[in-house]
Amino acid sequence: MPRAMWSGAISFGLVNVPIKLYTAARSADVRFNQLHAPDMGRIQMKRTCSLDGEEVPFGEIVKGYEVAPEQYVVVSQEELDALAPQVTRGIEIEEFVDLDEIDPVYFESSYYLAPDKGGAKPYALLLQAMRDANKVALGRMVLRQKQYLVALRPAGNALSMATLYFNDEVLSQSEIDGLPGTDLEFSEREVAMARQLIDTLAADFVPSKYRDDYREKLMEMIDRKAAGELIAAPEREEAPSRVVDLMAALEASIAAAKAQKERASA
Secondary structure (H helix, E strand, C coil): CCCCCEEEEEEECCEEEEEEEEECCCCCCCCCCCEECCCCEECCCCCECCCCCCECCHHHCCEEEEEECCEEEEECHHHHHHHCCCCCCEEEEEEEECHHHCCHHHEEEEEEEEECCCCHHHHHHHHHHHHHHCCEEEEEEEECCEEEEEEEEEECCEEEEEEECCHHHCCCHHHCCCCCCCCCCCCHHHHHHHHHHHHHHCCCCCHHHCCCHHHHHHHHHHHHHHCCCCCCCCCCCCCCCCCCCHHHHHHHHHHHHHHHHHHHHC
């Protein structure tokens, strides 16, 4: 059973819903330790000064913000504490919006909310009302001494919560070079072929279909090596040659997609 990482309450109007917070997803990346090859000792990172090369004791380390090259403004922990958001145990809902109004680029981390003691009925009521209204709740909360903008939405029998990036944290598309303009033109056949390719590849989203093949192969190799097996590095497959002609690429893609669907159905 997962353990709740935070407990508090959702507040909207004068209604409080006691809740517990659970991490909804976790990274499954394979992590390696750095080792000293001759004796397999763990590598330790030491804090050293870039000017004199000496190791720096923790008590002599301060926080500084670089305002110009090699120029820093030092900020004390006391100053940071005075500006930190007030730690509350609540998620304060400010407004309800349509989910499709939130660009997915704003979503950061995902969580599940579950009712805490005495909160089952108001929790279920909020869940049902949001489901009927087809709305997402926007609010604020303080988690690990940092203020977050959050979005709450119905997800099956639970309320899910996602932390959102603030607007000034999201890269504006105007800052990206090379995006196509409105002067490009396509023939009706090109558009029809692109749409046909999309229709051929269209399917329902089934998360269990998608697996991290690299991680599975990596863990299989690690298990075999841990068991004492000697493994030769496999040869890398050559990437298929690129088709430069757009129509030829679309036709080849449609044929490959159809063949893949036929193999899957067989």
